[in-house]
Amino acid sequence: MSCLVPRDSPGEPSASVASRSKPRRLESGSAAARADLCLRLLVEASSDCAVFTLHADGRVADWNAGGHSLFGGEPSEMVHKPLAALFAPDEQADGLPGRMLDEAMRGGVSTNVAWCNRVDGTRFAARIECRAITGPAGTILGYGCVVRDLTEKRELDRLRAEARKDEGPPHDGAAGTASTALLSMISHEIRTPLTGIKGFTEALALQDLTPLQRRYVELAGASCAALMSVVDDLLDFSALEAGDIDLKEEAFAVAGLAHGALSMVLGTAAPKSLALSLSVAPNVPPTIVGDRGRIRQILLNLLANAVKFTLRGSIRLAITAERGAGGADMLKFAVVDTGIGIPEDRLSRLFNRFSQADASIRDRFGGSGLGLAICKQLVERMGGEIGVETALGHGSTFWFTIRMRRAPVAAAPGAPRLQGGAPPRGVRVLLVDDGRMNQEIARIFLEHAGYDVKVADDGAAALMALEQDTYDIVLMDMQMPGMDGAEATRRIRARGGRFAEMPIVALSARVFSEDVAECLDAGMNGHLAKPFDRAEMVATIERFTAKAA
Missing domain, CATH: 3.30.565.10 (Histidine kinase-like ATPase, C-terminal domain)
Known part of the structure; x- marks a missing residue:
């Protein structure tokens, strides 16, 4: 994928793109090559949003894995189509795609909230940021677009609108619901990229590093922990203010x-x-x-x-x-x-x-x-x-x-079974998550702990994997396209027999009490918050597989 400059489609060069000289081949190890590689990795790691590059005439040149996840279909179904193909028909009729390109051309960036169309025809609310990619003397070489799903935000706006329609002062219940929805959305949006930062930092710490490299990893880990602490404080304080914390006994x-x-x-x-x-x-x-x-x-x-x-x-x-x-x-x-x-x-x-x-x-x-x-x-x-x-x-x-x-x-509780020792070998874990980054991080943690790991991309794939093989525990992401974690869990439980007692633990960036309750209501046994904590993940698997045994 070219992240710096859009690729020309064969036989269809745009006027401004065709007029520029052919870019030189980057020598291996050059600063430009390293910068291009870093940018590519960052874009591909942005699995929670779609990143598109466009030709100067507004046609799609390329997209990242997030584009595939958000819009569905294969790259060939979108490449070379006009930007308007991303938008719902009413947005196309309103001329929004053209205005966005004009604004980006004049001011360098255009940001809008609009309805977008998936390849299968379904629509979703999105925030779209379009930036112009310029060359020498301000020549427009193409555009870069970032698309984020705002379905949850639109639902929040709907809740707020309903609350405002009520006669008299706002009802505490409606305001509380909207506030909780907002915080839940913020928590999810922050925790999702933090999963990658925290996970890969911990994964790096498992490698053989020079003292300087290890120092950098430790500093990155400390910064991530500080940010997580702020996020947790905000969520805890909000829950306490709303009376939404129940004390355990x-x-x-x-x-x-x-x-x-x-x-x-x-x-x-x-x-x-x-x-x-x-x-x-x-x-x-x-x-x-x-x-x-x-x-x-x-x-x-x-x-x-x-x-x-x-x-x-x-x-x-x-x-x-x-x-x-x-x-x-x-x-x-x-x-x-x-x-x-x-x-x-x-x-x-x-x-x-x-x-x-x-x-x-x-x-x-x-x-x-x-x-x-x-x-x-x-x-x-x-x-x-x-x-x-x-x-x-x-x-x-x-x-x-x-x-x-x-x-x-x-x-009086007994001593925990694990005191720094290795978990029992041979435990088979089915990891269900649609995010490639989450899959890689969790697999690194689990395999390093000695577990046998199989990965499924969504709920339907998890059901198929359970038909074909036997697993000791399932780690189930809650939010996945197609069949989500809650529905997959209900279907697993409905099969009865060994499936009725199989430990299923939720993986979710949503950490409010109602989010955890949703997991338990679906038939799950527990909840692990994202970003993953390696020790907590291993301890949870150990606890549930020991109970099952």
């Missing part, structure tokens, strides 16, 4: 949770030579009942902040049991650091949303300003309080309490 080991949280910040504490320690008071019960995931989330936020703002010294996590107001049993967690401390006049704003102790903090250390606000809401949902004791230049102690429920001894 499960028995877990207090010390085990604390050790796990400390181990997750060890990688960022080690370069600073920070000493990490844990103290658990004798009166703390070994197991309690509560939402282990949310408690760990609060701990990780406080520990990560302590590491971020401590340049030298130590960080200690202390856990004690105490009596709260009304005689309630409370569990108290305190993160004590020797960091920079916080000015007294800044303390009142710490737990407010989008707020940090000092404007310079965001510039120096980053962050969304939502972490502590989320922690505060979660702690209050668990019947506790959160606070801080600090002295500028002498460190801080962030603490929180939660209402404690002791777990019966019989409910």
Whole structure:
């Protein structure tokens, strides 16, 4: 695929294209060749959008894999056709394709929202950006077009329009539905490219690298993790504001949770030579009942902040049991650091949303300003309080309490089966995903972990694969053309027998509670969020295949 300049079709050169001299052959290893290759790889990696190149007369010259996914059909069905062929008949009649080329020719770029036609005749709402590709003296050599599917956005606009039609002030339910739909769409759009960035960064880390290359990979991974943290904070805060978070009740080991949280910040504490320690008071019960995931989330936020703002010294996590107001049993967690401390006049704003102790903090250390606000809401949902004791230049102690429920001894969870060892060999995984990038990343992770992996491109292909062979678990993408993950799962379950009990885990960039509920309602056993986390993916497969065995 030519990404820099559109190809001329044989025997049909446009006037402006034919008049230019024949481009020289790029020598292997030249800067121009490397730039062209990089651009090609980037365009092909854009599987969530269609990228077209056009001749100077507006005919399609080439397209990427995303064009095939979005419009269907084969390249031969679209190449050499006019730009208007991408649009629905009413948009063609309105003259939009011609206006877009005129605008791009005059101003360099034209952006519009319009209805497009797939090869099979179905239509979808899309955002289309068209840019002129110019040569010497401003000669138009061709155009580049990027097309993104906006079907979900149009549905959101419909929900908003219905909400506005209601008499009186907007109904909280309708506004909440529209807000959730917007955040779900934003989450999906951000998480989809992040899957590639995070996945291939982790895949690179598995290779033999020079120290400098490994350093670059680590920095890329840290940047990706920071961006994921901001995305997760925004989604969590929105869900809390809408009252859309349900706390789980499960028995877990207090010390085990604390050790796990400390181990997750060890990688960022080690370069600073920070000493990490844990103290658990004798009166703390070994197991309690509560939402282990949310408690760990609060701990990780406080520990990560302590590491971020401590340049030298130590960080200690202390856990004690105490009596709260009304005689309630409370569990108290305190993160004590020797960091920079916080000015007294800044303390009142710490737990407010989008707020940090000092404007310079965001510039120096980053962050969304939502972490502590989320922690505060979660702690209050668990019947506790959160606070801080600090002295500028002498460190801080962030603490929180939660209402404690002791777990019966019989409910104490056993040690996990995997403690850094390899998963059992011979486990067969059917990976169902229409995205080539997702397939490649997941396959790298799974095969590196020792699994036997088979890939299916959509729900129909998954059904066929299950007829022809036996698998221990299915990892099922939710959004696929043709038969999506939910429908494929229902059909698998309808077959009965071994298919009724086969573990099926959703793969989705949609992470709201209603999205997870949709997966479970379809008959799936669990949910894995994109971008993939390699350790979580392996642990999930291990858990479900162990249950099945």
